[in-house]
Every structure is written in C-alpha cells, then in structure tokens.
Amino acid sequence: MRTESLAGLAFVLLWSTGYLAAEFALRGSGAFTLAVLRFAGSGAIVGLWLLCWRRPAAAAFSELKHAAIGGVLLQAGFFGFTYA
Secondary structure, eight states: OOHHHHHHHHHHHHHHHHHHHHHHHTTTSOHHHHHHHHHHHHHHHHHHHHHHHSOOOOOOHHHHHHHHHHHHHHIIIIIIHHHO
C-alpha cells in the first residue's frame, strides 16, 4: 500500500476510536482538559508528519493564525461540549 493510504487508514481508525475512548478518559479528567490534550496530540502528529514527508509550505503568519484559531474553536466547541 502507498504511504498516503496507510496514513488515511490510521486517521480513520484514530478518529473513530476517539469517541469510544472518550467515555473512559472522562472518568479521570475534565471535558476541556481532554479536548486540549486531543488537540495538542493531533497537532503534534500532523506536524511530525509534515516535517518527515513534505517540504514545508510557505504560509503567511495570518493564514497560520486563522487556521490555529479555527482548530482551537473546533476542538473546544465541538469536542469540549460533546464530552461535557
């Protein structure tokens, strides 16, 4: 299989198991703590993937800032309130 196919499969497996693992994780932490940890972990994985397999894309700081704000709002809004 190609690397992209394996990465896509890993993404789907990790994403779908997040809902199952949330029930167990919420027994030991708060909803927004879990959302922040999940966001940080997924950001680290994506960052490492980009560093290892692709040339860095030239992006303006404002574009990165907007993407980061959108990601934080998505994680806090969707997953935080879903977990709560």
